[in-house]
Amino acid sequence: MAAFELENHRTDDRVAYSLWKLLCVRSQLRVVFAFRREWDESRKTVDAVCHDALRTQPSYGNSL
Numbered sequence: 001m002a003a004f005e006l007e008n009h010r011t012d013d014r015v016a017y018s019l020w021k022l023l024c025v026r027s028q029l030r031v032v033f034a035f036r037r038e039w040d041e042s043r044k045t046v047d048a049v050c051h052d053a054l055r056t057q058p059s060y061g062n063s064l
C-alpha cells in the first residue's frame with residue numbers, strides 16, 4: 001500500500017503538516033508532493049521540512 005499527499009500551499013509549515021500526516025500512516029511508501037516554481041526553492045523546502053521533522057522525532061539510537 002502507498003500513501004500520497006499533495007500540498008500546493010506556499011508555506012513550508014503546510015508542507016511539514018502534510019509530511020506529519022503521512023508519518024502517522026503505516027505504509028511501505030509515503031510521498032508528499034509539494035510544487036515550487038524554482039528548483040532552489042524546492043530544495044530549501046525539502047531541507048527545512050526534513051530538518052524540522054527529524055528534530056522532533058524521538059531518537060532510537062539510529063543515525064542517518
